[in-house]
Amino acid sequence: MVGNKNQPKSVKINIGISTEDRSKIVEGLSRLLADSYTLYLMTHNFHWNVTGPQFNSLHNMFMQQYTEQWNALDIIAERIRALGFPAPGTYKQFVALASIQEVEGVPKATEMIQILVNAHEAVARTARSIFAVVDSANDQPTADVLTQRLDVHEKTAWMLRSLLEE
Template sequence: MAHSSMKTVAKEFPVDAGVDRKDRQKLAKMLTRIVGSSHVLYAKTRGVHWNVVGPTFYSLHKMTEEHYEDLHVANDDMAERIRAIGFAAPTGITEMIEHSVITDQEKLLPANEMVKELVEDHEKMARLIRDGVAAAEEVEDVKTADLLTERIGVHEESAWMLRATIS
């Protein structure tokens, strides 16, 4: 028999840390878009890591491993931020894809095309996260703004490194 504590479901809980509920709710929706997008990018990056071939195999294999490991940690931090501001984090692949600005990889492409797509995806992430920083700053949620600001630089650098590898 399952313990009653195992039947509880994550739901909104009251937070009184200086940001109004409606503003936290808007930020949670923005963070859900970012987490969903980041999760799809994580999966695409793993796909490139597993399937890359050609003269840049070793460097792309190692680079994409660094990128997906970073995305894994960042996804966790951002999803936990949604919880910390009082709302439920996204659950499951379908929800991630529905909220994502990054399109899922549906078929295997030549290595240079997959990497070119990752470059574009990292730039999409930087633009999306920039919007998230603006939204957080607007309501004076400095913690969320700080967390997201760091991510912009990571995505810009990832795009640069990938672009330089296939140039």
Template sequence: MAETAIELSPTAQSEIAEALNQCVAETAVLTMLAQNFHWNVEGPHFGPLHELFQTLYEDHFVGQDDLAERIKAIDMHAEGTLAGMVARSKIKEVEGAPDDTEMLRVLMEAEMTLAKTLAGAANIAETHGDLLTQDLAIERGRAHEKFAWMLRAHLKRMS
């Protein structure tokens, strides 16, 4: 039976919020990776990569907000500290100044990691009959798979 946010059991709320907080954390770290690379990309592919990385971080910032607001809609706490997000995330920050090819590879892998995390969140939401969270997680997962494809296409061009 489909449930709305206020009809979810406390167990469902907790499990869904945990999954969504994981998604928020990974989205936050990925957003910053894309912005960092946007600021620091150099070389002959500067123009298109600078623009692509901006597209990523702008999309991801909005997605992060949508996920956090869904956590609040189910009456749970949305993790809001950078330290908490970095500690929780399976996506890790990158130190130093990687070249443009490495930036693309790192972002592509991070996009796929996040797409997988979102698919898992969709499954958890479905288990609890929370179709609205499931739909949001699926929508965001599709966006991240698409970005992974775009990054892969750039990598092929650069090989």
């Protein structure tokens, strides 16, 4: 390869998924990463700022949730890298890619719970939206990541919704 000696040499990827399909999958995974990061940050913010009679239980639950989400970010980003593309990793990129909006101010505890329900459901929708291209490309590792993420977000949304019932 002729060119700048400081630039890494590109190595062809031949894993049985076309470049076009890998690109489409990565587009979806990038949106999932952005939604996941936004949800992580939102949950951590709520952990820091929750108040009221449910403080202790919500503070601890939010910590468990943001810790799980933090670990998931690496799994999603590394799958993007394994498919041969750079993972988005800046606030600017995440804001442009995410379907979840940041929360202004500090909501009350019950409102935090509802916001998190909506955010987990949004991440689940984003993950589910990628399956068509993943299935058609016969990409089982990405399907596995999506299935695991769907399980976590749907279960977490259910548990949070349960807190809102009378």
